[in-house]
Amino acid sequence: MTALLHAKSNVRGWYEYICKTTDLIAADDGKISDQAREAIAKDILEVRVRDGWRAPRDVSDGPCEFEILLSNGSPAIRVYGHLDSDGEPVDAELQAQDWGTHWTTVWETDDAILLAYARCFRFGGRHDK
Numbered sequence: 001m002t003a004l005l006h007a008k009s010n011v012r013g014w015y016e017y018i019c020k021t022t023d024l025i026a027a028d029d030g031k032i033s034d035q036a037r038e039a040i041a042k043d044i045l046e047v048r049v050r051d052g053w054r055a056p057r058d059v060s061d062g063p064c065e066f067e068i069l070l071s072n073g074s075p076a077i078r079v080y081g082h083l084d085s086d087g088e089p090v091d092a093e094l095q096a097q098d099w100g101t102h103w104t105t106v107w108e109t110d111d112a113i114l115l116a117y118a119r120c121f122r123f124g125g126r127h128d129k
Contacts, residue, residue: 007096007098007106008107010077011077011094011107014071014077014094015109018113021117025120032119032120037120037122040117040120040121041121044068044069045072046068047068047069049066049067049123049124061085062087063083063123063124065080065082065083066121066123067080068117076096076097076098078095078096079092079094079118083123089118091111091115093111093114094107
């Protein structure tokens, strides 16, 4: 965990930004305009999804996990969570990773705030084929 101690200030900065972003969404009755989505998307590096573990011959039902990469390098920071069958986030946590470490939660956050932030992105549902 000592390798991630310097990640805390970076994670805290991102969390404060995410809190401000979700406050703006909440002030607008929870509606996320396309303009707000575009503005939020400009601040991130990448959004990725993946399907879960399955047998090699099984057909994927679509994505079940998501990652919103906020920064890379030392440390890398992401919002990570799981998706329901409609591609909507059901949970979210803020994680950091430094060279030679696994993705780890290094800062306690309000999961509802991260979930609201994650819902600003479109991940595509398992039934969106």
